[in-house]
Amino acid sequence: MAVNINPAETTGKWSGHEHRQWQLRLYVAGQTPKCLAALANLKKLCEEYMDGDYQIEIIDLLQQPQLAKGDQILAIPTLVRKLPEPVRKIIGDLSQTERVLIGLDLRPR
Amino acid sequence: MSPAKSIRRERERLLLIKAPTGIAGFDDITGGGLPLGRPTLVSGTAGCGKTLFSMQFLVRGAIDFAEPGLFVSFEENEQELTQNVASLGFDLADLIKRRLLMIDFVRAEQSEIEETGDYDLEGLFVRLGYAIDQIKAKRVVLDTIEALFAALPNELALRSELRRLFRWLKDRGVTTIITAERGEGEFTRHGLEEYVSDCVILLDHRVIEQVSTRRLRVVKYRGSFHGTNEYPFLIDEHGFSVLPITSLGLNHQASTERMSTGIAQLDAMLENKGFYRGSSALLSGTPGSGKSSIAAHVIDAACARGERCLYFPFEESQPQIMRNMQSIGIDLGRWVSRGLLRFHPARPHVYGIETHLAMMLKQISRFDPQVVVVDPVTNLTEVSSPLESKAMLARLVDYLKVNQITALFISLTSGTHQTEMSEVAISSLMDTWLLLRNLETNGERNRGLYILKSRGMSHSNQIREFVLTDRGARLLDVYAGPAGVLTGTARIVQEAQDKAAIVSACNEIARKQRALASMKDAMDAQIAALHARFAAESSELNTAISEGLLAERALAEQGNILGNLRGGRASNGSSSGKKGAKHGRQYQSGRDNGQVERART
Numbered sequence: 001m002a003v004n005i006n007p008a009e010t011t012g013k014w015s016g017h018e019h020r021q022w023q024l025r026l027y028v029a030g031q032t033p034k035c036l037a038a039l040a041n042l043k044k045l046c047e048e049y050m051d052g053d054y055q056i057e058i059i060d061l062l063q064q065p066q067l068a069k070g071d072q073i074l075a076i077p078t079l080v081r082k083l084p085e086p087v088r089k090i091i092g093d094l095s096q097t098e099r100v101l102i103g104l105d106l107r108p109r
Numbered sequence: 110m111s112p113a114k115s116i117r118r119e120r121e122r123l124l125l126i127k128a129p130t131g132i133a134g135f136d137d138i139t140g141g142g143l144p145l146g147r148p149t150l151v152s153g154t155a156g157c158g159k160t161l162f163s164m165q166f167l168v169r170g171a172i173d174f175a176e177p178g179l180f181v182s183f184e185e186n187e188q189e190l191t192q193n194v195a196s197l198g199f200d201l202a203d204l205i206k207r208r209l210l211m212i213d214f215v216r217a218e219q220s221e222i223e224e225t226g227d228y229d230l231e232g233l234f235v236r237l238g239y240a241i242d243q244i245k246a247k248r249v250v251l252d253t254i255e256a257l258f259a260a261l262p263n264e265l266a267l268r269s270e271l272r273r274l275f276r277w278l279k280d281r282g283v284t285t286i287i288t289a290e291r292g293e294g295e296f297t298r299h300g301l302e303e304y305v306s307d308c309v310i311l312l313d314h315r316v317i318e319q320v321s322t323r324r325l326r327v328v329k330y331r332g333s334f335h336g337t338n339e340y341p342f343l344i345d346e347h348g349f350s351v352l353p354i355t356s357l358g359l360n361h362q363a364s365t366e367r368m369s370t371g372i373a374q375l376d377a378m379l380e381n382k383g384f385y386r387g388s389s390a391l392l393s394g395t396p397g398s399g400k401s402s403i404a405a406h407v408i409d410a411a412c413a414r415g416e417r418c419l420y421f422p423f424e425e426s427q428p429q430i431m432r433n434m435q436s437i438g439i440d441l442g443r444w445v446s447r448g449l450l451r452f453h454p455a456r457p458h459v460y461g462i463e464t465h466l467a468m469m470l471k472q473i474s475r476f477d478p479q480v481v482v483v484d485p486v487t488n489l490t491e492v493s494s495p496l497e498s499k500a501m502l503a504r505l506v507d508y509l510k511v512n513q514i515t516a517l518f519i520s521l522t523s524g525t526h527q528t529e530m531s532e533v534a535i536s537s538l539m540d541t542w543l544l545l546r547n548l549e550t551n552g553e554r555n556r557g558l559y560i561l562k563s564r565g566m567s568h569s570n571q572i573r574e575f576v577l578t579d580r581g582a583r584l585l586d587v588y589a590g591p592a593g594v595l596t597g598t599a600r601i602v603q604e605a606q607d608k609a610a611i612v613s614a615c616n617e618i619a620r621k622q623r624a625l626a627s628m629k630d631a632m633d634a635q636i637a638a639l640h641a642r643f644a645a646e647s648s649e650l651n652t653a654i655s656e657g658l659l660a661e662r663a664l665a666e667q668g669n670i671l672g673n674l675r676g677g678r679a680s681n682g683s684s685s686g687k688k689g690a691k692h693g694r695q696y697q698s699g700r701d702n703g704q705v706e707r708a709r710t
Contacts, residue, residue, distance in 0.1 A: 029231040038226075061232060065239035072216045073232035075261070091261075092226030103223030 022046070022054035023083035027068070029061045029076045034093045038077035041094035049106055079103075125332045128176070128248065128284040131169025132162065133471065134351030138336035139327060143308060148275050148285040150305040152296045153312030158323060158344050159288040161197065162312065163250040164190070165349045166286055168199050171209035176247035176284075179211045179240050183256035186214040197348045211244050213237075217260030224262055230270040234277060246283060253288040258299050275304050296328065307331045313339070322461030325351055341463030343471060352467035352504075361510040362387070363565075368515060371410030372403065374584035375543075378560055378569035384541060385565060386479075387513035389506050391486075391536055393520035394545030399556050399575055400519045401425075402582050403543070404482045405434040405441060407517055412444035416479035420452045421469055423488040427452040438580045451476055457488040465489055466501045470508055481509060486518040486535065499535065506538045540564045545575060548596050555597035558584060574600065 026042060028035035039058065046054045061068050061076070071080050075091040081104055090103040101107040127141035136142045143149045143166070153159050167178030182190060190212055191201040204210035213236065241249065254271065261267050278285045287305055292298035302309055309329040315322050324339040342351040367382035376383045384390055394400045408418045422430055430452070431441045444450035453472050460468065466489075473481060483489075490498035502518075509516045520535065536542050542561040547554050556575035560568045573584040574596045588595040588603050595603050 027232060029235060032231075034227050034229070041226075061235040065235045068232050068236040068239065069213065073236070074215065074217055074230055074257070075222075075228040075233075076231035076235075077228060078232060087221070088223065089221050090223045090225050092224050092228045095226035099223060099225040103225060 021083055022050050023057075023081070024054060025057045025059060025071065025080040025082055027059050027061060027071070027073045027076060027078045027080070032076075035077050037093040037095065038079070041097075041100070042079060045094065045097065045100060049101065049104075127333075128170070129174060130166045131173050132165055132349050132351060133474075134340070134342070135325070135349075138340060138351065139330060140334055143284055143286070144330070144333070145284055146279065146282040147307040148278055148287055148305045149308040149310065150287050150289060150297065150302055151310045151312065152289045152291050152302070154291045154314060157291075157312040157314040158342070158349060159312060160185075160190075160252050161194065161344055161349050162310075163252055163286045163288055164194050164199065165197075167210060167248055167250055168194075168201075168204065168348075170248045171204055177209045177211075177244040178248040178250070179213065179237070179244065179246040179283075180250045180252065181213045181215055181237065181240075182252050183215050183217065183254060184252065186216075187212040196346070197344070198346060199348070208244050211240055211246065213240050217257055219260045219262070222260060228263075228266065230257075230267075230274065234274065237278075238281075241281065241283060249278065249283045249285045251285065251287045253290065255289050255297070255299050255301070271301070272304050308333075312342075317461070322463045324463070341461075341467045343464060343467045345468070345471075347471075350467070350471055352463065352470055361507065362513065364388075364513060368414075369410050370403070371406035371408075372582055372584060374573065375403070375406075375558075378571070378573065378584075379541075379563060380566045380568065382566075384515060386515055387510055388540035388564070389509065389516040389518065389538065390541040390543065391518050391520055391539040392543045392545070393522050395522055395547050398545035398547055399577055399582060400521075400545055401430065401484060402434070402437055402439075402577055403545075404484060404517050404519060405430075405437070405439045406582055408441065408444070408450060408480065408482065409439050411480045411515075412447075412449040416449070417476060418444070418450045418480040418482065419473060419476050419478040420450065420482045420484065421472075422452060422454045422484050423457045424485065426454055436579070437577050437582065451478075457491055462489050462498055462501050466505050469505065473508070473512075473514065478514060480515050480517070482517045482519070484519040485521045487521045490535075499538075502535060503538055536561075541568075550596070551599050553597050553599075555600075557596060 024042070024046070026039060028038065042056065046052075046056065059067050061073065067073075071078075071089075077091070077093060079090040079094060079100075081088040081090070088103055088105070090100055094100050098107065126145040127136075127139070127143060128145040129136050129142035151159050151162055164180065167180055170176040170178050180190070185193070187201075194201060201210060201212070205212065215233070215236070237249070240246065254274075257267055257271075258264065275285075275287070287301065289297035289299070289301045291311070292300075296302045296309060296311065306329070308327070308331065311326045311328050313324040313326070315324065323342050323344065325342045326339045327335045327337065340351050342349060364386040366386040367380075367384065368386050369376050369383040370379070392400050392403055404420075408420065411418050420430070425433075427445075431445070434441050441450060445452070451472075453469075455465065455468070457465070459465075469483075486502070489502075506516065518535070518539065541563040544559055544561050546557045546559075548557045549555075556577075557572050558575040559572045560570070562568075571586070573586065576583045576585055585600075588600040
């Protein structure tokens with residue numbers, strides 16, 4: 001199950017002069033509470049901080065185990081920021097919002 | 110196999126099925142390999158060979174036992190790993206192509222990871238499971254999973270996940286090796302032994318006096334008998350090998366077969382037959398006393414019989430030995446080219462003694478020779494303590510005896526009695542001890558050889574002078590006479606003197622014989638002269654006697670005639686004799702008359 005969530009396409013909103021396309025990938029393994037919590041937390045964050053200009057790809061490793069190698073996935077859930085570069089990995093259920101924002105470079109370290 | 114041993118084997122088989130590692134020697138000390146379908150922890154300091162041990166387990170499993178293997182590397186990528194083990198003879202790319210091996214590089218960088226709440230390692234599980242399914246792996250290596258402790262900050266979560274991982278691997282039924290760094294006072298830095306309790310193997314790489322020795326120890330092997338000693342191991346161009354010392358024991362066969370030493374006179378000292386096959390001989394001597402030359406003879410004779418010989422020189426290179434032996438007329442090169450003789454030179458200080466011996470045992474088991482020469486064994490003892498060296502030599506000697514390999518250990522002594530005493534430690538392991546001594550007398554040095562001991566035969570107790578000629582070594586009887594034991598020119602001089610003495614004695618006898626003969630001649634001459642004189646005188650006397658008798662008769666006749674003339678009894682001739690006897694005085698006068706008569710005639 002790879003689900004693409006792309007609000008930009010539906011809303012047509014762009015964030016003015018400093019265009020930042022967010023490309024995010026969330027690795028999960030089945031519908032575990034941790035994975036569901038991570039997805040919920042991620043959506044909330046994106047709405048709040050990314051101004052609708054983001055793409056979320058959800059990869060369920062139970063269905064596509066071969067994809068674990070590509071992004072060096074060990075922990076589940078793992079959020080990978082593909083864009084903007086550099087690539088960042090954020091592990092856990094994303095419940096600690098401050099740490100997620102740091103991880104995504106939305107807050108200074 | 111003894112009954113007790115087979116029962117033990119049988120019991121082990123029932124208790125625990127093992128996955129052979131294919132690592133030489135290791136399967137011996139563990140009774141078959143690693144526990145099948147269970148995780149094993151291999152721990153050691155950096156650079157001690159953990160990765161190699163694991164990789165060999167997979168490669169041999171894939172090639173020899175048709176068990177595909179998965180190598181999960183947390184430190185090196187596929188390319189690096191392939192390059193690292195290529196020098197050890199493993200062609201990983203080929204195995205990967207044949208789907209017998211898979212390398213999965215798991216990179217976990219702390220700098221890239223931000224922890225934001227609960228997580229588990231399901232990603233790793235999925236990944237492993239997927240890789241295992243792909244090649245149907247039976248063997249898995251995690252090298253080294255401790256890298257995760259650096260990458261993931263939440264140690265508590267990690268520990269519970271590792272516990273789950275090992276359980277999961279067990280459930281999958283794969284035989285797993287988990288490597289770990291040796292920690293302070295612990296087997297592993299992060300206490301992984303807590304989770305992996307079936308089998309723990311410790312690798313060690315010690316450097317003592319700048320000489321390194323690698324050792325392996327099976328710390329724990331649940332449900333199995335295992336050797337508990339520290340076993341030296343080797344990493345060379347053929348990979349990882351553990352010194353197989355399970356043969357250590359005194360139950361080897363004793364052959365009655367004999368083999369010539371290649372020197373007829375030396376054979377003669379050993380009951381005319383030479384060494385026992387499978388025995389160990391110590392050949393000790395001072396520098397330049399001809400030890401290597403005797404060894405070359407033994408090798409030459411063995412190769413000529415079609416036997417294989419393995420030579421371990423620790424001082425000279427192969428070409429140097431071959432050149433030197435050429436000078437005494439022994440061509441070792443022809444045996445080398447026929448594959449009967451192999452040299453394995455090494456400097457003693459390159460490794461520790463255990464590594465040396467492991468290396469030697471490996472070479473021996475590979476070449477399977479009938480004769481082994483170690484030249485000199487004393488150099489090996491230099492790189493270790495006497496106790497260690499004796500223990501290791503005992504292992505070597507036992508190994509050789511079990512395999513019925515005749516061994517010649519050359520020992521270099523400084524010639525003093527103290528050194529000979531210190532060799533006693535080694536010599537007790539030896540069956541035959543030949544001692545070469547430099548005998549210094551009259552400003553020259555000569556070589557003497559004698560047999561200190563030779564078990565199981567009535568050997569000669571004589572010293573022989575050992576001479577190297579351009580046609581090989583020869584043993585000569587030394588001069589042992591009233592002037593003492595002499596060798597070299599002194600022997601020759603003494604022998605010449607003896608010869609001269611004998612010649613002059615012979616001359617003296619001849620002279621005396623001649624004197625005696627001439628004395629006899631003189632005596633005979635005298636006898637002859639006496640005889641002649643006697644003959645001359647006796648004939649003269651006889652003449653005189655007969656003349657006397659004639660004269661007497663004539664006188665008597667004259668008397669008769671006179672009587673007849675005076676008494677007229679001339680007719681009575683028969684009584685004339687009586688009358689003559691009665692009248693002695695008449696005879697006297699008649700004799701006077703006779704004389705007158707003779708003078709007259």
